[in-house]
Amino acid sequence: MSIRFTALLLLIGSASLAWAQEDALTLPASTVSAQTREALSAPSGVRLDQPIRTGSRLDLTARETPASVSVIDRSVIEARGARDTQEVINAMTGINASANPGYGGFVSYRGFTQNQITQLFNGINLGYASAARPIDAWVVDRVELIGGPSSFLHGAGAVGGSLNYISKLASRDDQLLEGRLRYGRFDESEISFGFNQALGQVADAAHFMRLDISRGSSNGYIDRNERETGSLAFSLLSDLTPNLSHTLAVEYLEDREDSPYWGTPILNSDGGTMKIDKRRRFENYNVADGRYEQRVRWLRSILDYQLSYATRLQNTLYYYDGQRDYRNLERYSYTPDNSQVQRGGAYQQRHDQNVLGNRLTLTHDRQLFGLSSRWAAGLDYSRLRQTLHPRSGGDFDVVDPDQFDPGHFDDIPGMAMGLQKQRRHEVISRSLFLENHLQLTDRLALLSGLRYDHLEMEVTNYGAVSDTSPALFERRWEPLSGRIGLVYDLTPTANLYLQYSTSADLPAGSLASATYSNVGLFDLSKGEQWEVGSKFDFLDGRGAATLALYQIVRRDFAVRDSTDPNLTVQAGQQTSRGIELAGRLQVTPVLLVEANYAYVDAEYDEFNEAMDGVSVSRKGNRPINVPDSVANLWLSYSLTPALELGADMRYVDSVYADNANTLKAPSYTLYGAFTRYRVDEHTTITARLRNLTDEIYAKQAYGEQYYMGAPRSVDVSLDLRF
Template identity: 75%
Template sequence: MKTRDTSLVLLLGACNIAWAQDASVELDTLNIQAEYQQPSGISLDQPIKTGSRLGLTARETPASVSISDRSVIEERGAKDTQEVINGMTGINASANPGYGGFVAYRGFTQNQITQLFNGINLGYSSASRPVDSWMIDRVELIGGPSTFLYGAGAVGGSINYISKLANREQQLFEGRLRYGSFDESEVSLGVNQALGGVNAKHFLRLDYSRGQSNGYIDRNERETNSFAISLLSDLTPDLSHTLAVEHPEDRDESPYWGSPVLDTGSRTMKIDKSRRFENYNSADGRYEQRVRWVRSIVDYQLGSDTSLQNTLYNYDAQRDYRNLESYRYTSDNSQVVRSGAYMQRHEQQLLGNRLELTHGTSLFGLGSQWAVGVDYSLMKQALYPTGGTFSEAVDPKVFDPGSFYDVSGMGGGYRKQRGHEITTRALFLENRLSLTDRLSLLTGLRYDHLQMEVTNYGAVSATSPAFFKRSWEPLSGRIGLMYELSPDANLYLQYSTSADLPAGALASATYSNVGLFDLSKGEQWEVGSKFDFIDGRGSATIALYQIVRRDFAVRDSVNPNLTVQAGQQTSRGIEVAGKFQLTPKLLAEANYAYVEAEYDEFNEAVGGASVSREGNNPINIPDSVANLWLTYSLTPDWYFGVDSRYVASVYANNANTIKAPSYTLFGAFARYRVDDNTSITARVRNLTDEVYAKQAYGSQYYMGAPRSVDVALDMRF
């Protein structure tokens, strides 16, 4: 990938790595014993950047918010960001090559869930592939529309992946060695070092992570390499600057695209378990991604209640695909038909700057906090799609996977088809007003000016002009009330709105997607509570919500050849999360989400006719998702834990005629602390070797990993 001009950037939010110890003391011949308290994913008093720009804690934010910080990521053994978010309330994520960072949440998927990196919106779900968890300090989640914070999109919610950065710790070394089933290995190192001794004003952090695996699917080998460096400089007592560079890469050889389902006449999808690990892709199929982030972070404390932040950032990525993507059984289930030869390249660059000011003051004699700012970004993406006509029936027991380049038309290399350029200019404002000692009002507003220009380098037609451009000016916001019942419990009510494309994403949308349409509109009502109980031994959150998305693209009810802006979807649900220290040694944590998502108005073309799907459920939306963890400290050095995850069945088509079955996964771990700096963890995943679909589409489903075992050595000095 050629080198491009690089600019610098700023990270929104410093991160904490907390290693908590709950000391219990026995006064018996001065013998002191320390009990280790397991990290928890429910922490109401941590500041959360993703729910507000005002530095509010999760407890103070009038929305459903979740945090998985570094200690939780390590405790649960999450290998990448996908595993991190699957432990968060209501999330169901997978990452087959074609769908990148697929997330289902609150009844919505794909580009209706905004995935941010350090508060930066890439505007394209395929850019949100999982990142090695070693590089991440924390992940934050906010439920429901949050366009007023991050721009167009985010009907269902926003997920923010926050990287590790240099901090003012004098010296730190941490590392991990991990090896497990399918020859899966990880080598990760991190160093934070003060430059200049005790009175240092500069702090350097380096992180490196390398992962390899032969894959649980035949012939699917994977390799990841991630490198990050950041330098924090205290220029004056009130002014600091952080320069951060990250370079993750990942490569899949002969990627797994899914397993064909048997033709049984049943509504429930089923695969041939004897061919469970078969790979029907070509021998030289490939997915590759190379990314470079550069960020410059300036923090200036103008006064005790006033601060200024500036974020200048550059993102540069190239993603390459060449695969046979589609497989189905013949009617007698004797052969598998391979098709869907497709080659693609994405070249994506994003250059932007965000300036924001926070200020504490009084308004009408009431305490008030403000955040105001401006956003500017320029995104460019070039697409090189090439499809080939290919169909081959093979005996699934024995076949030659062949070469992708043997497919007719695939030997000519990448051919540029479209170029996208999206300019975003935005103004945003947020306020928290303390109406009384217990009641506060939170408001937020954002104005965006979006301009999109698309150049077509392929064949020109009425629906694919040589060039077109569109502009939109959405206004979105949130208003919320937070009432403190006691210092340990509150109630909140909020209303928020969103705006997003009627179909597709700005980085890849065609004239048919957006050429004649306005933006879709979304709105949410949410009520909830966050509270501690039994003298702080437990904490819990509960939220009830309704989201309505209107005016997205559907087929015309009369003419299926026309697309009109008339769709509507409603999602209603409840989310509950909690933790409880059952005994000084035993911690229980759980979350559960239920959503009822259905189309109020939706038509699609079937066999040349327009068919209504009113009342049907969207694809790949489970109505229930639940997680449970039990962790037990047997001695100060031995810890044990079990976990389970339940995901309800999902439909694989808009007609709701086929579905992937529900599944439940179990896991267990044992950890031994060799000393204060070293621990060894053995972990079993999918303990019962469940066969399950993480995602379903058409005639195939994307199977999750079978039972696996790994052992990890963690060090921290």
């Protein structure tokens, strides 16, 4: 408890200082702005005057947006040593993410998980959480987060919030050449390279290209678990006329794991706190030839046309092609006396997914009733196709955890037959959206947004046909979602905001994999949020902070009927209430402190599940893998102009592994430290220690398994930039 309140008190103290500094708050806007820019020149996750793409289509800054929004840009990614996108988002306020192969894009935020958190790639919604497996951070320029329902921006889903991973693109900057070599414990290595180049003389160049390549590998902290990753991103920016530009962007991403780690079985007890046998901390119970692979290809064509000083037209044509392959033994549990491990849950699967789409956006600045007004309107079209090839099996064998032969996948009865095509999904989405920012007075602004979606889903069943698995079924929905918010400037450096927003999503599952029993004849679930907050600078711009209070209610999702456990009805309801704080303070010219803290009270208002043929109410229980509190803290101290020292802390509260709330994974705290030495203006060496105390902790918990986080490790990186 003391750790979470340390972060909370730090932020509350910062806020108190802000209101106490009356002189700072009454300085002329130009003076404050200049001081703020100077103080925020260091890498920081709290930048209030930075435009946010994910919170609006109007190029509003975080300060102008009536919502909890945050950004981790390239400078912060590098300063904190994030190796992949999972580590990037775990530094954001309230986020708790993990990457179990079966839940590759798992995110918990504001009391919601899985498909209730939309994960976008360059603003594109793939409609499937498994498509959001962590990728190498090298090709990522920034990650943005908006809290709460955001269907009005990104389409169906996003009850809890939206994350947007934005890739590096060619720019008109001067020539840039950069690279990285990194090596650490478990033979973890990275080789990355990138450059941005004007094609011709910089002064009159019309074409600019960027290329980024990265390769990573690791022997894994779990026995027999090896991983290789790779990424390639190429983009070409062409100024076709003074007002018209085009960007062509191509990306290829791959990820391969041999004998993936699916979790550690917990010891049998009478319930309560989940415990593992620490002697077998790094044991892998998967088969020897278990496999997870992902191959992703992206193609984007981006046109940007400045029609006039006040009007801009942007069009993005995109294509995504992804293939994910699984071949594993995934479920493990101890025998009653905790002496042997029962292995089962054989599963072979292939996802063949592609998405073709186009987004057209028109933005326009004009007067409305004599008031300054900005508009954004557009059309969205996407066609998602995915074919699933699942084959599964039950219990396989019982092994002595101290010594056993892991065996081979084809040894499992029925698995040697290979893939079997089961279902094909096609989802076509057509959308209209409109957004407006209206400056009502010098201090008060109104932001409004509305989106209409027309969704068509067609599912073809190639397996056995039954009443609950017809050969073909189709569904159509037409959700309408929106947002309205007010921002009031108390001073030039502090504001208050109020927002109401709505969302719509599937009652269960996702559009890319929904079955007839998930969807049936159900309508979409509905979500709504009220949020109030404040964003402000303080101490002459040396610090900045944000505060948000919210309530989200999700209604009408699929649950078991309260009287007949064989029936699924659309009667579920969940409420989440919480607070989020984030702040940064340049304590001295050489000492920077940053922190964020989130608390959520999430519970089911109406929820039933089937247990041994009986429908059981879980009303009042907390959803699985939702921590009450998440906190992060970073300290960075420049000992000399060339030498920087730093430390960090992350706290995650306990989570439940079952809807009955009888199994709980304990809370944990991770500490880290780093030393960075700038050899010269081009060369930097960084040594980073992670999980300093070698904490044993569960990044995710489900059923009788405990997905363990990494132990203590150290790595050293050499960064070059010319």
